[in-house]
Each structure stands twice: as C-alpha cells, then as structure tokens.
Amino acid sequence: MAGNRLKTDNSTKSRKTGAERLKKDKVADVKMKDLVKDERTHKVTGVLCLLLTLYLFIAFTSYLFTWQDDQDKVFRLSSDVLFREDIQMENLLGRLGAFVAHLFFYDGIGITAYFCCWFFFILGVNCIVGRRVFRIWRNFRYMLFGIVLLSTAFAFVFQGWQFPWGGALGNMISQWLSGFLGTLGTTLLLAATGLAFLIWQFNFDFKLPRRSPRPVVPPVPEDTYAPADGPQEVKPQPLGLGNLLKDDDTATVINPLHAPETEPAGEMTLIEKDVPPPAAETPAAEKETGESSRVDLPLGKETTPLPARRPAKENGEVTLEINPAHEEEKSSGRPPNKAVKEQGLYEPTLDLQDYRFPTLDLLENHGGDKIIHDNNELENNKNQIIETLRNYDISIQKISATVGPTVTLYEIVPAAGVRISRIRNLEDDIALSLAALGIRIIAPIPGKGTIGIEVPNVKKSIVSMQALLASEKFQNSKMSLPIAVGKKIDNENFIVDLATMPHLLMAGATGQGKSVGINALLVSLLYKRHPSQLKLVLVDPKKVELSIYRLIEKHFLAKLPGEEEAIITDTKKVVHTLNALCIEMDNRYDLLKEAGARNIREYNEKFIHRRLNPQKGHQYLPFIVLVVDEFADLIMTAGKEVEMPIARLAQLARAVGIHLIIATQRPSVNIITGTIKANFPARMAFKVSSKVDSRTILDIGGAEQLIGKGDMLISYNGELVRLQCAFVDTPEVEKIVEYIGAQQGYPEAFLLPEYVDEKELENREFGSGEKDPLFEEAARVIVQTQQGSTSLLQRRMKLGYNRAGRLMDQLESAGIVGPNLGSKARDVLFKTETELEEYLQQLF
Numbered sequence: 001m002a003g004n005r006l007k008t009d010n011s012t013k014s015r016k017t018g019a020e021r022l023k024k025d026k027v028a029d030v031k032m033k034d035l036v037k038d039e040r041t042h043k044v045t046g047v048l049c050l051l052l053t054l055y056l057f058i059a060f061t062s063y064l065f066t067w068q069d070d071q072d073k074v075f076r077l078s079s080d081v082l083f084r085e086d087i088q089m090e091n092l093l094g095r096l097g098a099f100v101a102h103l104f105f106y107d108g109i110g111i112t113a114y115f116c117c118w119f120f121f122i123l124g125v126n127c128i129v130g131r132r133v134f135r136i137w138r139n140f141r142y143m144l145f146g147i148v149l150l151s152t153a154f155a156f157v158f159q160g161w162q163f164p165w166g167g168a169l170g171n172m173i174s175q176w177l178s179g180f181l182g183t184l185g186t187t188l189l190l191a192a193t194g195l196a197f198l199i200w201q202f203n204f205d206f207k208l209p210r211r212s213p214r215p216v217v218p219p220v221p222e223d224t225y226a227p228a229d230g231p232q233e234v235k236p237q238p239l240g241l242g243n244l245l246k247d248d249d250t251a252t253v254i255n256p257l258h259a260p261e262t263e264p265a266g267e268m269t270l271i272e273k274d275v276p277p278p279a280a281e282t283p284a285a286e287k288e289t290g291e292s293s294r295v296d297l298p299l300g301k302e303t304t305p306l307p308a309r310r311p312a313k314e315n316g317e318v319t320l321e322i323n324p325a326h327e328e329e330k331s332s333g334r335p336p337n338k339a340v341k342e343q344g345l346y347e348p349t350l351d352l353q354d355y356r357f358p359t360l361d362l363l364e365n366h367g368g369d370k371i372i373h374d375n376n377e378l379e380n381n382k383n384q385i386i387e388t389l390r391n392y393d394i395s396i397q398k399i400s401a402t403v404g405p406t407v408t409l410y411e412i413v414p415a416a417g418v419r420i421s422r423i424r425n426l427e428d429d430i431a432l433s434l435a436a437l438g439i440r441i442i443a444p445i446p447g448k449g450t451i452g453i454e455v456p457n458v459k460k461s462i463v464s465m466q467a468l469l470a471s472e473k474f475q476n477s478k479m480s481l482p483i484a485v486g487k488k489i490d491n492e493n494f495i496v497d498l499a500t501m502p503h504l505l506m507a508g509a510t511g512q513g514k515s516v517g518i519n520a521l522l523v524s525l526l527y528k529r530h531p532s533q534l535k536l537v538l539v540d541p542k543k544v545e546l547s548i549y550r551l552i553e554k555h556f557l558a559k560l561p562g563e564e565e566a567i568i569t570d571t572k573k574v575v576h577t578l579n580a581l582c583i584e585m586d587n588r589y590d591l592l593k594e595a596g597a598r599n600i601r602e603y604n605e606k607f608i609h610r611r612l613n614p615q616k617g618h619q620y621l622p623f624i625v626l627v628v629d630e631f632a633d634l635i636m637t638a639g640k641e642v643e644m645p646i647a648r649l650a651q652l653a654r655a656v657g658i659h660l661i662i663a664t665q666r667p668s669v670n671i672i673t674g675t676i677k678a679n680f681p682a683r684m685a686f687k688v689s690s691k692v693d694s695r696t697i698l699d700i701g702g703a704e705q706l707i708g709k710g711d712m713l714i715s716y717n718g719e720l721v722r723l724q725c726a727f728v729d730t731p732e733v734e735k736i737v738e739y740i741g742a743q744q745g746y747p748e749a750f751l752l753p754e755y756v757d758e759k760e761l762e763n764r765e766f767g768s769g770e771k772d773p774l775f776e777e778a779a780r781v782i783v784q785t786q787q788g789s790t791s792l793l794q795r796r797m798k799l800g801y802n803r804a805g806r807l808m809d810q811l812e813s814a815g816i817v818g819p820n821l822g823s824k825a826r827d828v829l830f831k832t833e834t835e836l837e838e839y840l841q842q843l844f
C-alpha cells in the first residue's frame, strides 16, 4: 500500500514538473513572439537598417575617392588590418569602412554595391513606418538581377581598369561570357538583357502614329472579348480612319503666362488678381489684360488694406470625365484582354480621324479682356456709400472694391456693434440713395464677415469668349462637358462641367442675353468635344435662334429617324424627340446593366478596353445634350406631354450621359413647375422683369436688379454667383459651324430611337397580313445574332419596348422565332440568313 502510495506520489510529482516545464517553455515562446511582433522592435530594426544604409553609403562613397590609397594595405594585411592600430586608412570611416567597402567592391560586386544601400534603406523605411511602403520581395529580385547584370556589364565595359567596377563577381561572369560567346556575343547578350528588362518594366509604346485607313470595329471573333463582365456588344460606327485628334488638340493648347502682380498705386492699394492672360494664338493686344482689381479704399486713419482675396475654389472641377491618365491607371490593374492586345484600345475619334477642332482665331477678341477701372468713379461711389450708410447711423471700419467686367463689388466691414440685419433691412433705401440701376446688396457675403454692395460700372467690359476658351482652366480642363459661362466679379473664369450640373435651367426676359448665353455654352462644347463624343438635340420653337447649327448636322446633331431637319421646331416632333430620348435613356440603362457599369464613364471605359462585345449591341456612347430654346412655348402648346419626359430625363438621364439645357423667357410658376425645378439644381438667370420671376427661377430675388446684356446670376452648388456671360456674336458662331461643317462628317446625323406614339399605334393595329415596316429588318437581326430577345431588338433597332414586343410577336406568328420562354431568349427557327431570305420572299 505504502509502496503504492509512494509510487502514486512520485508519478504525480513527475507529471507536475513536466507540466510546469511545458508551461514555462510556452510562456517563453509567447514572449519571444510578442517581442518579434512588438512595433518597437520593428522601429529599432528600422533605425538600425537606416544607420547601416548611411554607414555603407559613406563607406562606399569614400571608397570611390580613397580606394587607391587603402587598397594595398588591405591586400597586405587582409582582415588583420582591422586590428592594426598603427595602420592609418584614408576612408572616412576608418579601417572598418575601408575594409567593408573593399569587401563589397573588390571582392564582391563592384559599383553595384550601392544596390545594397538601397535595399537596407527600403527595409528600414518599411520597418519604421510599419506598413509596406516598398515591396521588399520585388525590390530584392530587382536588386539581384541588377547586381548580376550590371556588375557583369561594368566589368565587361571597363575591363583592364584598375578600379573594380564589376567586382570579383562581375569579372568572373564577364570573363566566362567573353570566352564562351566572344566579345561581340557578350555585348549583344548584355544589351538584349538590359533592353528586355526595360521593355518589360516600362512597356514602351513602339506604335507608329496611325495614319493608314483602318476600320473602327473590325469584326472580332466573339471569343476574343473578355468574358468577365457579363453579356456584351457595339454597333460599328460609320467611318474609320486614323487619328489626327491629338495633333489638333495640342494645336489649340495655350501655355499660360502668369501676369505679375502690380505695385500699389497712389493712395489705394491695388491688388491685381493673378489671372493667366491668354497666350499663343490670342492676339497680342489681349495679353496685357485679364486681371480684376481689388482696391482697398482708405477710410481715414483706421483703414488697413484687406488681404488680397484668394482665388476662389475652382467650381466643378470634380467631374465624371473619362480622364485618359486615370483610365490608364485603372486599366493597368487588369491585364489587357486578347482584343486589346490585338487591336489596341478602341478609339472613338477614329471615326472622323481627320476632324480638326475649331481654332481660336475664329472668335473675335471684342476689345480684349481688359477691365476698365476709373479711380474717380471708385472714389465717388465709395464716398456715396459711406455717406448713405452714415445717414442711417451705420459706421464702417473698412471698405474695399473689386472691379469686375460689369459691376464693382464694394465690400464693407461694419463697425463693431452694427447689426447686419439693419443693413439688410435698409437694402432698398441704400440702393435708392446710390441711385444706380443694378445695385445688389449681399448682407452678409456668405463665408465672409463682410457686406457686399454691387454697383454697375459706368464703362462695362465685354467678356470675350476667345479669352475664356484660351484660358488655362479651359484648355487643360479634364471635364466631360466643360462650359465656359463667363467671368465672376473678381474676374475669375467661371468654367464648369455640365455633366456634373447635371442639367441647366436658364431664364431671362427678352433681349437680356439668353441666346448669347446658349451660344456660349454650345461653342464651349464644340471647342472641346469631338463629334464622336457629343451629340446635340436642338429644339428651337422660335425657328431662328438655333437654325445656324444645321451646318453641323452630320457631325454633332441628333435627330429622329426619317426626319429631314435635325433642328426641331414643331411641337409635335418635340414630344416625339423627348420620348425618343427617354427610350435612348432606357436603352442605355440596359446596356449599362449588362455591362455592369454604374455610369456612362465606366461603360465607355469598358468599351474602350474592348471588354464589351459590339456584336451584342454595345457601342461607344456619346454624351447627348438637349437644348430647348423656348420652353414656355412648348409647355403652352403641349403641357404635360412635354413636361413628363423632360422631368423623367432630368431625374434619370444624368448617369447615362444625357444632359438638358432648358431656356425660357417667361419664368412663371406654370412653366417652371415644381417637378421641373426639383430636377434642375443648377439655374441661371439673366435679367428678369420682376422679383417674383427671380424667385421662381432662383428661389431668391436679385435677378430683376441685373443690368442686362449678359449680366447674370447663377445658382450652382448651393452658391449664388454673379457673372458676366461670355459674349459670342452670331457671325462668330457662323464661322465656327462653317469651319466644322466644311469637314468630313458622318453619313448622316446621329439617329435617336424611333418613337411611335402608343395612341397612334393602338389605332393602327397590324392585321394578320399587315406586318410592321421593320418586320424584315427585325427578322434579319434575330437570325444574324441567333438570339430571340426583345431587348436585343430594342437596342439594335433603337425601338421602344412595346414596338419591339409587337415585332417579336409577329416574328413568332410568322414562325421565325419560337414561343416566349420567360426570362430566356426565344429559339430562333432559322439558322442561316439565306434560309430566312428565301422564306421572306415567299411570305411577301
């Protein structure tokens, strides 16, 4: 028993000690792991690596200058040199430095030893920062490759030199190669390896400029398209030749020269705004101009000049644009598919490869961009403002003036204790006392603690479209649809992206500059977009305003199939066109859905990278801009029939690249209804006849106080900005459209989908013998593609859903396709087109 107990005790003890030991080991293990993982360890390692880098760098660089002096000592004593105190080395880092550098250079890898510095450097940075700033493994591979190739190359090129360019390694490989391949062979091998590396690394473009004719979308076997993004396709565009677009683009790019700031003049502090004057193609006279001036007006002793106003943030620079650089970057993430490798990226502008963008000399300078400011006028207005405010017991601390093209903004800082609401309440009285037309008081100026009084200039300057288009901001703009609207009071160019607006409502009484405004917008687009990228749908019930653009029908205009005129003047046709645009929108949404793209930009990007199959109906989608010159006329005659599609387009069309510009003379509530307003966040008002009209369009008064002739207020991005609209005269527009119209265009205008009025269609049911006029075409499309799908008909033939559905029913009853299979495509009962043609001949 006792023995038994003893045994038990013993075994328990031994088990216990074993467990304890295990536990101890584990604890030690965990601590070690923690230590390795501890961020402080990483930082310490990082610092050590960086110090090592520095050490090696100094030792190596010093070696470059001292190797001759130190070398024989190292040769003689080898590693003993480290411990011989009587030996004096020239290397900056003493005996160790000289020894290490000798080891790396002479016994090792020559000048490529610097790669080691680089490697320790990136190792150190990664450790210190705590994340992967550099890729270690990739750099390690490059380093090894570089060391072998370059040390060999150096040893080979500098053979016979005293300095160990390639080190022992380089010498060894180079000698072996020279014996094996001969001098010429080695040279070729080294050059080829180096070049191959560079090409692999940078993937240089060796393409010659494409000039020879080449089809835009040559038939591509289906399997060459990347299968990744779901069902795919494009309708081939008409012509397809090389591409001169880039040449033309650069031809119009202007290098801006920044105007120097001017010195203070007299007793006023004049701060010129730094606006780049137009250069190169702009006539010389224009160069001296282009600044707005802000003047700090003295108010006796207390006056201190206000700091120069910082240029306001660039509106609308955030865009949906297809930015080539961005595109490249995005695409580089994915390996190019087979189609891209074979044919390169799809280039929409190849359709009209010789198209030349209009040049700036087609536009007039209109007296330049010069802002005229009259010091007497400034002084008088200042005194008048101070006097008037004093009459109402309002004293001010500071007053400064910014002279714009049409109005001067006087900014006032009221004395302490003056309530802004008092000034606001006195708005009308102050305007009356200043007795000038077009005074607008902004109390306070949003984002500033000042009050603004805008007073019209006696001499107004015209804002020339030429200067605006020549500006750096426009020329370098990456916006999808850049529109140069005009200049702000501080003379900053107001250039925004219509695509981000995404629609624009314009109003203004007759003769106040609306037509000029529309022309300015259209001209901006024509200067920046290629015919393949932009289509305009122009609605002009007044029949005269937009007719000038008919010359560019085959380049930029879109129309309904079968129509003679591309510019729509008849109300009935407007209704059809708007509905056709809705169909186009729906079709585009279908395409986007199939392509798995969220918007036109993503879609076109995929198409350009040939990830969408043209044979399945996919095509490059141009932006479509609908311009309605007189909306009131339309609403009066067609009412809801016009309002509904416009509202639908305004609500939904943005993502598919359809944008609206709607202008009206009569901004009354029955024309600009709540539905319309809600969908047009960007609104532009020229002078209107009453405060009510101003409120209807802008939700605030002010537009009734404008002075006309292009003076306007724009409500955009939640801000209300006063602008002077750019001026472009009818003869200038004529010159531009003639310039474009004289060039080769597409065979016809861009066709919108056919819209058949449901009511008309119902009245015209096709009898059993009567077939839809598009029956045969539809049958061909179905047999060619071997897909019995209604949505395919919609897309390929640009049809509405109902008509496509009816066609499909007729095809079924004619025995060309099988019955409806729910979500699956119907069976196609004819396998070849020849069979179909024979059958159709029998049928009719």
Ligand SMILES: Nc1ncnc2c1ncn2[C@@H]1O[C@H](COP(=O)(O)OP(=O)(O)OP(=O)(O)O)[C@@H](O)[C@H]1O
Binding pocket: 462, 463, 508, 509, 510, 511, 512, 513, 514, 515, 516, 517, 665, 709, 710, 711, 724, 725, 726, 727, 728
């Ligand atoms: N931005 C501008 N700069 C200078 N002058 C302008 C500007 N815009 C318009 N004007 C002047 O105002 C005149 C009338 O302009 P516009 O024809 O654009 O008015 P409108 O509002 O379209 O008139 P309507 O509705 O009758 O067609 C022009 O002929 C021109 O002299």
